[in-house]
Amino acid sequence: MNEFFQQLISGTAVGCVYALVALGFVLIYKATDVVNFAHGEVMMIGAFLGLTFIDTLHFPYWLGVIAAVACMTVFGALLNRFLLRPLAGQGILSVIVVTLGLSILLRAFASVMWGPETFPLETPFSRKVVRIADLVLSQEHVAIIVLTVLLVAALYAFFRYSRLGIAMQATSENQLAAYYVGIPVNRVHSMIWALGAAIAGIAGIMLAPISFVQVNMGYVGLKAFPAAVLGGFGSIPGAIVGGIIIGVVESMAVLYLPEGFNNVAAYLLLLIVLMVRPQGLFGVQTKRRV
Amino acid sequence: MHFPMKTSYRDDLHLFKDRSSVVLYLFLFAFLIALPFVTGDYVQSQVTFVFINGMVAMGMMLLVGHTGQISLGHAAFFAVGAYTSTVLEIRGIPFLPAFAAAGALSAIIGLIIGLPALRLKGIYLAMATLAFSFIVEEVIVRWSSVTKGNRGMTVPDASIFGFKVSSVTHVYYLSGVVFWLVVLVIINILRSRTGRALGALRDSDVAAESMGINLAMFKTAAFAISAAITGLAGALYAHKLAYISPEQFGIMLSVEFLMIIIVGGLGSLHGAVFGSIFFIVLPQIIVTVKAYLPQKVAELPVLDSATFGVLVILFVLFEPRGLNGYWVRFKAYLSLYPFYRRGMFRRSRIGSADLIKH
Amino acid sequence: MALFTVKDLAIHFGGIRAVDGVSFEVEQGSVFTIIGPNGAGKTTIFNLVSRINDPTAGTITFNGQDITRIPANKVAKLGIARTFQNIELFDNASVLQNMMVGRHIHIGTNLFSEIFRLPSVTRAEIESRRRVEEIIEFLRLQAYRDSPVGSLPYGVRKMVELGRALAAEPRMLLLDEPSSGLNIEETDNIGMWIKDIRDMLGITVLMVEHDMRLVGAVSDRVMALNYGRLLAIGTAGEVQRDPAVISAYLGN
Numbered sequence: 001m002n003e004f005f006q007q008l009i010s011g012t013a014v015g016c017v018y019a020l021v022a023l024g025f026v027l028i029y030k031a032t033d034v035v036n037f038a039h040g041e042v043m044m045i046g047a048f049l050g051l052t053f054i055d056t057l058h059f060p061y062w063l064g065v066i067a068a069v070a071c072m073t074v075f076g077a078l079l080n081r082f083l084l085r086p087l088a089g090q091g092i093l094s095v096i097v098v099t100l101g102l103s104i105l106l107r108a109f110a111s112v113m114w115g116p117e118t119f120p121l122e123t124p125f126s127r128k129v130v131r132i133a134d135l136v137l138s139q140e141h142v143a144i145i146v147l148t149v150l151l152v153a154a155l156y157a158f159f160r161y162s163r164l165g166i167a168m169q170a171t172s173e174n175q176l177a178a179y180y181v182g183i184p185v186n187r188v189h190s191m192i193w194a195l196g197a198a199i200a201g202i203a204g205i206m207l208a209p210i211s212f213v214q215v216n217m218g219y220v221g222l223k224a225f226p227a228a229v230l231g232g233f234g235s236i237p238g239a240i241v242g243g244i245i246i247g248v249v250e251s252m253a254v255l256y257l258p259e260g261f262n263n264v265a266a267y268l269l270l271l272i273v274l275m276v277r278p279q280g281l282f283g284v285q286t287k288r289r290v
Numbered sequence: 291m292h293f294p295m296k297t298s299y300r301d302d303l304h305l306f307k308d309r310s311s312v313v314l315y316l317f318l319f320a321f322l323i324a325l326p327f328v329t330g331d332y333v334q335s336q337v338t339f340v341f342i343n344g345m346v347a348m349g350m351m352l353l354v355g356h357t358g359q360i361s362l363g364h365a366a367f368f369a370v371g372a373y374t375s376t377v378l379e380i381r382g383i384p385f386l387p388a389f390a391a392a393g394a395l396s397a398i399i400g401l402i403i404g405l406p407a408l409r410l411k412g413i414y415l416a417m418a419t420l421a422f423s424f425i426v427e428e429v430i431v432r433w434s435s436v437t438k439g440n441r442g443m444t445v446p447d448a449s450i451f452g453f454k455v456s457s458v459t460h461v462y463y464l465s466g467v468v469f470w471l472v473v474l475v476i477i478n479i480l481r482s483r484t485g486r487a488l489g490a491l492r493d494s495d496v497a498a499e500s501m502g503i504n505l506a507m508f509k510t511a512a513f514a515i516s517a518a519i520t521g522l523a524g525a526l527y528a529h530k531l532a533y534i535s536p537e538q539f540g541i542m543l544s545v546e547f548l549m550i551i552i553v554g555g556l557g558s559l560h561g562a563v564f565g566s567i568f569f570i571v572l573p574q575i576i577v578t579v580k581a582y583l584p585q586k587v588a589e590l591p592v593l594d595s596a597t598f599g600v601l602v603i604l605f606v607l608f609e610p611r612g613l614n615g616y617w618v619r620f621k622a623y624l625s626l627y628p629f630y631r632r633g634m635f636r637r638s639r640i641g642s643a644d645l646i647k648h
Numbered sequence: 649m650a651l652f653t654v655k656d657l658a659i660h661f662g663g664i665r666a667v668d669g670v671s672f673e674v675e676q677g678s679v680f681t682i683i684g685p686n687g688a689g690k691t692t693i694f695n696l697v698s699r700i701n702d703p704t705a706g707t708i709t710f711n712g713q714d715i716t717r718i719p720a721n722k723v724a725k726l727g728i729a730r731t732f733q734n735i736e737l738f739d740n741a742s743v744l745q746n747m748m749v750g751r752h753i754h755i756g757t758n759l760f761s762e763i764f765r766l767p768s769v770t771r772a773e774i775e776s777r778r779r780v781e782e783i784i785e786f787l788r789l790q791a792y793r794d795s796p797v798g799s800l801p802y803g804v805r806k807m808v809e810l811g812r813a814l815a816a817e818p819r820m821l822l823l824d825e826p827s828s829g830l831n832i833e834e835t836d837n838i839g840m841w842i843k844d845i846r847d848m849l850g851i852t853v854l855m856v857e858h859d860m861r862l863v864g865a866v867s868d869r870v871m872a873l874n875y876g877r878l879l880a881i882g883t884a885g886e887v888q889r890d891p892a893v894i895s896a897y898l899g900n
Contacts, residue, residue, distance in 0.1 A: 035413045086607055092412045093360055094606045097552045100545050101606075104599035108592035116591075222541075225417045233414075260432040267421035274418050275406050299777045303770060475763050482762040482769055483755045490738045490749045497736035500698050501816060502724030502753035511759065557740065 005135055007251045013141035014210065015247020016148035017220065020203035022227035022239035023155075024196030030172040030234050031192045034084050034095050038103035039200055040221010042079075045106060046072050046201025047213045048114050051121055061124050065205055069198045076197025077190040084193070085186065103218065111215045121208035140209045147206065151199070152240060159236075168192055226270035245269075305477065322466055331458040336574075338462045338530055340566050341469040342523050347550045347562035348476050349519035354548070355557040356480065357512040358492030359407055363419030364547045366426035367396045367517040369539035371524025373430060373437055376445045376534060385448035385455065389525050396521025397514040399426075404513030408506045423544055430536045442535025445528045455529065465526050472519055476559060479515065488512055549602045555612025564613035572598060649712070651676040651852055652820055657706035658876075659696060666692045668876040669706070674820070674869075679846055679853040681863050683887070684873035685896060690856040691733055692876075694822050697854075698723050698730050711819065725753045727819035731809045733828065733856075739798035743789055743808050744780065746797055750815030751776040783811045787841070803834045810841070814849070821845065823855040827862050835862055842866045860888065872896070 025039045036042070049071050054064035083102065087094055128139040159165040170178040171188045179185045204217070211217055224239075227246045231238020246266045253262040261268075296302055306312045326334055346364060353359050371392040378388035406418050430437045437443065448455040448464065455464050479485050487508045490498040499505055528534050546569070554565025573594050580588040587593075609615055650673035659667045667689040674680040682690045695701045697708060699720035708716045710726060718726075729750070738746050755776055757769045784790055787807050792800055797808050806826065813821055826842070827835040839862050845851050846866075857863050863870060864884040872879040872893045880890035887893055 035416075083603070090606070090610070093354070093552070093556070094610065096360065096362075096413070096416060097549060098603050098606050101549070101599040101602040104545075104595050105603075108590075108596035108599065111592050112590055222420070226421070229414070229417060260428050264425045264428045267424045270421045271406065271418060271425075274410060274414060299774045299781075300770070302777070303773055478763050478765045479759070482765075482773065483752060483757050484759055484762055486741070486745060486749050487752060489741055489745070490752075493738035493740055494736040496700060497732065497738070498749070499700075499720045500724060500730050500736075501749055501812070502721055503749075504721045515759075 011251025015244035019243025022224040037099040040218035041106035043204040044218040047204030050205040072201035073194035080193035343566035345523035353516035363423035365543035367520040368524035371521030372528035375525035392525040397518035400517025404510035555614030561614035678868040689876040729813035729818035730822035750812035
């Protein structure tokens with residue numbers, strides 16, 4: 001039974017990372033119609049930046065995190081300005097190919113900057129445990145879950161109450177209408193990219209103690225697709241719930257299914273959802289008008 | 291200037307547009323047949339890889355370029371073809387039946403993955419095929435009683451009616467023959483009812499349906515044909531490398547296939563072949579250029595993939611019609627000389643990544 | 649008996665009754681026009697006939713056969729072809745290729761024979777090409793035969809779409825606002841062609857149209873709709889004089 005709960009918590013923790021990557025991914029998709037196949041790599045860059053600030057430059061942990069996230073916002077905005085905005089109006093395939101090309105580039109960039117090795121990232125939670133009754137949980141896992149909850153609450157407040165958050169929602173809902181009421185759509189898009197990249201950066205730094213910092217950690221980002229689709233592709237709460245479900249299903253597959261299933265559980269789930277309920281758990285289906 | 295004279299509808303149906311293109315292709319065939327007599331193993335191997343990639347690219351082109359269905363899973367069909375033929379030939383089955391089985395099994399799997407394609411479009415389909423590709427890779431790793439798992443398998447020489455296809459030159463001719471047969475098959479499909487139906491459902495599915503086109507049937511058919519051709523290419527690839535293992539068929543391979551057709555120019559078979567040539571020639575160019583680069587840059591292991599990534603992005607942004615766009619304009623320049631003007635093709639969207647809207 | 653019968657047809661989108669219990673009959677060889685203000689449910693009726701949407705209630709009968717629930721891709725084979733309000737052409741194909749797609753249901757070749765390019769395929773292609781050329785000539789589209797339709801002017805694109813529908817050799821043609829976006833001269837041409845289609849080709853026409861001049865010139869019968877309900881049915885003159893129709897257009 002304990003084993004079950006420990007797997008549940010570690011699965012939820014990993015799921016939180018998926019959820020955050022999926023959240024940024026959905027945020028960007030909803031607002032700008034860009035399906036960012038490089039979002040996992042954006043996350044990887046965030047993790048490496050965290051590593052640079054904390055390990056190489058010896059920043060205190062939290063200051064390092066803040067510095068890395070600040071860099072990520074700039075990075076996200078630059079990506080939008082110089083790579084994605086010129087693509088506006090082009091077909092879905094152009095976007096897919098450009099973001100795939102970007103993912104290759106970012107991996108190449110990271111392996112040049114930081115090398116192909118795997119790096120551990122020491123955190124204030126490393127090698128500590130939380131005891132609840134006779135349950136022994138890794139503090140890192142618990143910290144991830146707590147941080148995710150705080151972050152999601154902050155984002156909720158941001159979208160609900162701040163002017164910028166509401167402008168972002170309006171742009172996602174209807175670009176043209178947002179433009180007509182005086183929202184600077186291009187600038188808001190850049191900010192959404194900045195926000196998405198920042199969240200991915202946080203996810204990358206959170207993932208670092210679990211999977212180490214390395215060039216290929218961006219493949220985790222591919223799990224954001226099943227998470228986003230499960231949640232209805234376009235629904236932000238859906239992306240969060242979807243991410244956590246994927247994380248938990250994977251960790252349960254380790255316990256209860258033959259070896260190998262944990263690697264593909266997310267993708268099996270994706271195929272099943274697409275076949276049975278393509279609109280996801282939270283979405284609605286629409287038909288093109290003629 | 292040059293105008294072909296046509297006097298009957300039959301003239302419009304010929305494989306070649308006019309006599310000059312017949313001559314051009316005859317020269318090309320003569321060149322390809324003569325190649326092993328004038329070059330060594332290295333060049334032949336590179337051209338063999340162009341044939342193999344070219345087949346996959348044409349299969350992709352039929353599905354992505356002509357039907358508008360995006361696939362990020364073609365590495366899986368490639369793997370199924372490679373493993374099917376290898377597993378059968380290890381058990382003593384001759385090449386031709388094993389080769390046919392590779393195509394058939396890939397087609398069947400293509401049909402299965404084509405089923406969700408009926409309800410999915412654009413990005414959803416890309417994700418479904420991506421997921422499918424991961425699953426196939428995992429199956430190959432885990433099903434080690436048949437596939438030998440991560441250790442990989444040595445591929446026996448192909449045996450055709452007792453003749454052993456053993457040397458580089460043999461594989462070159464075998465791949466060449468299959469390549470040109472595939473070209474013929476795809477052209478024949480594209481210039482008849484099926485090909486027109488595929489293009490129609492890409493451009494407007496409602497209108498296609500109102501003209502009596504069964505969307506479900508043609509979408510799955512496109513998947514099956516594309517998968518079969520990719521599977522055949524996979525079988526040749528196994529024989530070319532003589533050794534296969536799961537990591538050769540990872541997700542990056544699917545991405546490369548997609549990029550080949552984008553660089554080549556979407557919606558044209560010429561583009562598929564140009565893209566494949568480009569993909570094989572690019573590393574050679576990089577090797578040559580390396581000599582002139584600062585040593586620090588030249589030693590980077592990621593130079594090839596990074597260059598390809600950059601080029602793909604540049605193509606989409608600045609030349610969405612791909613290499614084929616240059617070719618079309620070059621031909622127009624020759625035939626219209628001296629009347630060619632810049633910007634004559636600005637309004638044509640054919641062959642651009644913009645082709646797929648939904 | 650009428651060629652085409654619609655009985656108590658209704659469709660609800662959520663709470664909106666887009667079409668609400670409409671019945672009418674179209675006689676073989678006639679031009680039947682549906683008029684009405686925007687949102688009256690005219691195009692929705694077309695979409696129900698070509699099976700893009702499923703009706704909530706009612707039946708559609710064509711040539712004695714109930715087609716209310718058949719799959720959308722079976723409609724053409726029965727002899728119904730259509731055009732679209734906002735033009736749905738295959739933009740990356742040439743005019744010729746678009747019309748050849750219109751021949752889809754008449755070309756009986758299968759994948760196997762196509763791959764090997766059997767003589768039957770060549771024969772079918774030539775036969776269809778001949779028919780398509782007749783239509784190109786009929787609609788005077790020769791100059792555009794090999795142009796990609798995406799690059800053609802609006803009026804020409806409309807004609808190509810009409811030609812594609814004719815290539816299917818339908819018994820009944822659905823025209824969704826054939827004059828929209830056309831200038832006066834082009835509209836006059838359309839009127840002439842609709843008459844030719846009826847009289848020379850013997851095709852029954854079911855049409856949605858706003859231009860009352862065109863409606864009056866070609867229609868044998870006219871039906872007026874408002875908010876999905878039938879207001880009046882009769883000759884163009886009768887419907888135009890109907891008080892319910894006048895108040896629907898001008899308000900009370």
